[in-house]
Amino acid sequence: MHLRAMNYSAMNEKISDIISTTDEQAMALKEIDLLINSLYSTEGGDFEKVLSGSVRNVLTQFVKKDKDYLVNLKEEINKLEVFHITLAYEPSSEGINRILTWIRKNVNPNIILDVTHDPSVVAGLTVTFRGKYIDLSINNSLSGTFKDKYVDIMNTIIKHE
Amino acid sequence: MNKNFQYYLNKTKEVGYVEEVFPSLVYASGLPSVHASELVIFESGEMGQVWSVTENYLEILLLTSSNLKGGTKITRTGKILQIPVGDFVLGKHLEPIYITSNKGIEYRPIDSAPFGIVHRDLVNEPFETGVSMVDLVVPLGRGQRELVIGDRKTGKSTFSLQTLLSFYSAGGITIYTLIGKTRQEIKRLSDFLKENNVMDRCVLISSSLINPPALSFMAPMTAMTIAEYFKDQGKDVLVIFDDLTTHAKIYREIALLARRFPGRNSYPGDIFYIHSKLLERAGKYKKGTITAIAIADSVLSDLSGYIQTNLMAITDGHIFFDFDYFNQGKRPPINPYLSVTRVGAQAQTELARDASRTLARFLIRYKRLTELAHFGADFKERAAEDLALGEQVQAFFNQRSLVIVPMSLSILIFASIWGRLWKGARISDFRKRLDELIELYYKDSTYKEKVNGVINKHNAFTDLVTEVRANSDLYI
Numbered sequence: 001m002h003l004r005a006m007n008y009s010a011m012n013e014k015i016s017d018i019i020s021t022t023d024e025q026a027m028a029l030k031e032i033d034l035l036i037n038s039l040y041s042t043e044g045g046d047f048e049k050v051l052s053g054s055v056r057n058v059l060t061q062f063v064k065k066d067k068d069y070l071v072n073l074k075e076e077i078n079k080l081e082v083f084h085i086t087l088a089y090e091p092s093s094e095g096i097n098r099i100l101t102w103i104r105k106n107v108n109p110n111i112i113l114d115v116t117h118d119p120s121v122v123a124g125l126t127v128t129f130r131g132k133y134i135d136l137s138i139n140n141s142l143s144g145t146f147k148d149k150y151v152d153i154m155n156t157i158i159k160h161e
Numbered sequence: 162m163n164k165n166f167q168y169y170l171n172k173t174k175e176v177g178y179v180e181e182v183f184p185s186l187v188y189a190s191g192l193p194s195v196h197a198s199e200l201v202i203f204e205s206g207e208m209g210q211v212w213s214v215t216e217n218y219l220e221i222l223l224l225t226s227s228n229l230k231g232g233t234k235i236t237r238t239g240k241i242l243q244i245p246v247g248d249f250v251l252g253k254h255l256e257p258i259y260i261t262s263n264k265g266i267e268y269r270p271i272d273s274a275p276f277g278i279v280h281r282d283l284v285n286e287p288f289e290t291g292v293s294m295v296d297l298v299v300p301l302g303r304g305q306r307e308l309v310i311g312d313r314k315t316g317k318s319t320f321s322l323q324t325l326l327s328f329y330s331a332g333g334i335t336i337y338t339l340i341g342k343t344r345q346e347i348k349r350l351s352d353f354l355k356e357n358n359v360m361d362r363c364v365l366i367s368s369s370l371i372n373p374p375a376l377s378f379m380a381p382m383t384a385m386t387i388a389e390y391f392k393d394q395g396k397d398v399l400v401i402f403d404d405l406t407t408h409a410k411i412y413r414e415i416a417l418l419a420r421r422f423p424g425r426n427s428y429p430g431d432i433f434y435i436h437s438k439l440l441e442r443a444g445k446y447k448k449g450t451i452t453a454i455a456i457a458d459s460v461l462s463d464l465s466g467y468i469q470t471n472l473m474a475i476t477d478g479h480i481f482f483d484f485d486y487f488n489q490g491k492r493p494p495i496n497p498y499l500s501v502t503r504v505g506a507q508a509q510t511e512l513a514r515d516a517s518r519t520l521a522r523f524l525i526r527y528k529r530l531t532e533l534a535h536f537g538a539d540f541k542e543r544a545a546e547d548l549a550l551g552e553q554v555q556a557f558f559n560q561r562s563l564v565i566v567p568m569s570l571s572i573l574i575f576a577s578i579w580g581r582l583w584k585g586a587r588i589s590d591f592r593k594r595l596d597e598l599i600e601l602y603y604k605d606s607t608y609k610e611k612v613n614g615v616i617n618k619h620n621a622f623t624d625l626v627t628e629v630r631a632n633s634d635l636y637i
Contacts, residue, residue: 131191133176133236140171 015076018058020100022082022114031055032063032074039067083107084114084128088121088137166202170236177235179203180218183418185374187221189235195219198241198272203227204234210242210375212419220419222375224258243268244383246390251334252360254351257368257380269390271382275441284445284477284504287513288452291327291565292320294558297520297575298497299480302508303397304445306453308472310464311482316493317456319562320482321401322353324454327565329359333397338384339367341377341407377411385442385451392449400443404456405436409468426467436468437475464499478502492559497524515622516572519579520554527551553578556588557595569616570602573629576622577637580630598637611635 019025034054038046047065055063062073083103091099100113107129122138146153170176177191187209195201199211201221207229209221221235224242244259245266284302301307309317325335337354339347347367354360366384368377381402388398402408409432416429424430443453457472462484464470473479478501486494506514530540530548540548557574560566574595577583583591601608615636619625629636 128176131175131177131193133170133174135171135174 015062015073016080016104016110016112018062019077019080019112020096021112025077025080025112027056028059028077029074031059032070032077035063036067036070039065039070080110080112081108081130082114083111084116086116086118086121086126086137088117088119088123088125090117091115166204166206166234166236169202169238170234173237173239175237177201177219179229179231179233179235182229182231185223185415186212186418187223187229189219189221190217192219192235192237195237200238200240200242201235202238203229205229209235222378222415223373224375224379226371226373241270242272242379243270244386246387250364250387251362252364254365254367255383256372257366257376257383267390269386271379271386273386273389273442275438276444276446280446282445282447284508286445286450287508287510287568288505289327289331289568290320290324291567292323292493292495293560293566293571293574294493294495294497295320295480296566296568296571297513297517298524299478299495299500299502300505300509300513300517301452301478301502302445302505303452304443304450305478305502305504305508306440306443306455306476307502308455308457308476308479309482310457310459310469310472310479311494312459312462312484312487315482315484315487316562317482318350318403320480320493320495321403321454321456322350323563323565325363325399325401326357326359326563328397328399328452329362330565331397333362333399334388334391335359335363336384336388336398336400337363337365338380338400338402339365340380340402340404341368341370341411342403344369344371374411374415378408378415381405381408381439385439385453388451389442392446392451395448397450397452399452399454401454402456404458405472406458406468409436428467432468433471433475436471440475477504490559491555492562495558497521498528511620512616512622512625513568513572515620516575516625519622520575523547523551523554527554549584550578550581552588553583553586553591556592559592561596564596564599566599567602567612569613570599572616572625573612573636574598576625576629577633579622580626580633582630582633582637594637 019028031054034050035047038050041047051060051063063070085099096113096115100111103111103113120139122142124137124139124141126137126140127134175192175194177189177195179187179189181188192201195211195214197211197214201209201211203209205227207227208224210224212220212222214220223229242258245261245263246269247263247266249261249263249266282304284304286303288301288303288305290296290301295301309320311317321337325337329335337350339350347369351365351367354363354365364384364387366380366387368380384400384402388400391398409428412432412435413428417423417427421429424432440453440455443451453476455472455476457469459466459469464473464481481496481499483494483496483499486496506517509517527547527550530544530551534540534548554575557578602612603609615625615628619628
């Protein structure tokens with residue numbers, strides 16, 4: 001049991017290396033499901049066929065032809081914590097990696113990102129993690145400023161008219 | 162994104178996600194600081210109430226109709242479920258959870274603990290239902306909690322409406338709660354209340370079968386909260402729950418979906434607690450009264466059902482609507498031998514108590530005689546006379562639906578029957594004359610004063626009988 005636990009811990013770090021976002025997590029889970037289903041096939045060679053045809057190369061290094069192993073692998077993938085961010089733009093994969101590297105270094109190495117695109121954020125971002133929500137968007141600060149200084153702003157506008 | 166959701170999200174800075182959706186119930190993750198009973202709002206605008214909090218998930222009761230999907234965001238509101246209360250509710254037909262645009266209105270939590278004994282007083286004022294049989298045999302007091310139990314379609318709701326009309330005419334505030342009824346039933350009752358012009362001091366709270374079950378579950382609590390508001394103003398309030406067996410079934414549905422351990426008849430273990438906590442809020446207070454009439458359905462006149470016996474244990478008595486009596490043509494089909502009032506007698510006047518005692522003794526004797534009559538026994542003159550008298554009493558109790566018979570007139574008519582003033586009269590003629598007397602009482606103020614005068618004058622029933630016999634022309 002101890003050895004097994006050690007294995008998963010070591011494997012977990014690697015799994016998190018190849019899964020960065022919730023989309024990739026969902027994809028990996030689907031691929032493992034296909035592999036588990038292929039184990040029940042009555043025709044021989046199905047597992048290998050699925051492994052070569054339907055599973056991405058990055059994942060194949062983690063796969064073994066063992067049902068219990070695959071089920072545990074799924075559980076480990078499900079355990080990855082999701083860090084939700086909402087941005088005003090759609091970030092490139094390089095941008096996502098940079099954000100993720102920073103978060104993994106400073107918060108938790110087993111984190112994956114869920115990135116949402118919402119132009120109303122304007123700039124900055126909103127963050128949701130472990131049930132907490134932080135709004136670091138320009139939209140929020142502008143709304144706050146407009147609310148606090150409504151009279152001053154309106155007076156300035158009227159003066160310039 | 163819903164505006165309210167965004168507002169509360171910025172305020173509480175906590176978010177959760179829907180994980181699993183059942184009709185009326187949602188399992189969710191997140192919201193680390195949420196507490197039980199707190200209101201939550203969904204991204205799509207729906208409202209819910211946290212029912213329980215575990216280490217891994219939250220159980221949320223849905224309060225609005227919804228089509229939620231997994232992954233929908235939820236945020237806290239930091240508030241518990243409250244309803245606005247005030248005089249503005251009078252004359253309104255409300256859903257169990259309602260809002261108002263009125264400003265400066267008081268809000269009260271709907272699920273509050275009953276008041277303690279120091280706030281309470283003895284039930285000592287009579288409550289007139291306007292149904293002669295109940296007023297004489299199973300009398301009620303203001304602040305009493307009475308169960309009305311019987312099979313479906315035996316006239317329980319009609320009786321409660323009669324009670325409502327009678328209480329309204331006595332100047333009280335009335336609240337009628339329909340729980341899990343069909344739209345037609347709700348419409349019918351709403352129309353009835355409007356046609357009888359009682360809405361100015363009445364509140365109708367209804368939840369239909371198409372509403373989320375949580376709303377039906379909360380309907381009686383809302384009614385009681387409104388009742389407490391008026392009670393605190395020193396007013397007398399009548400609350401009718403139609404019906405608590407449906408309420409229990411709705412609660413069972415929610416509890417089973419929430420994977421609560423099922424108890425007897427699959428009801429959750431705390432159903433007794435839910436009902437007792439609700440009905441305990443009624444009572445006679447130092448300021449104001451809340452009289453509760455709880456309706457319960459029985460199956461094939463079986464009074465030993467789980468919910469039925471629970472309610473009997475909680476309330477201060479029950480009025481049993483017997484299906485056999487209904488088939489015999491008795492209206493209302495109340496079985497006086499199986500009906501109970503625990504505190505009503507102490508609220509009666511001395512005369513009414515004396516009359517009730519005489520009547521109760523006679524009804525037992527009459528029942529024995531009728532049982533013997535089945536065997537074709539020959540009776541002596543006295544017994545035959547009692548049988549004839551019993552028939553007259555039964556005819557007197559056969560009351561047209563929604564006709565209110567004042568207590569004083571009920572006692573007077575019973576005194577006239579007891580004084581053998583109707584001896585030899587045909588039942589149809591007797592009944593016709595009774596209807597005329599009831600009409601006369603309402604139309605002729607002199608007659609009304611005369612009846613009330615003679616009732617107030619005497620403390621002993623025999624004295625009243627003597628007077629009525631001596632001056633029969635004046636009274637009947």
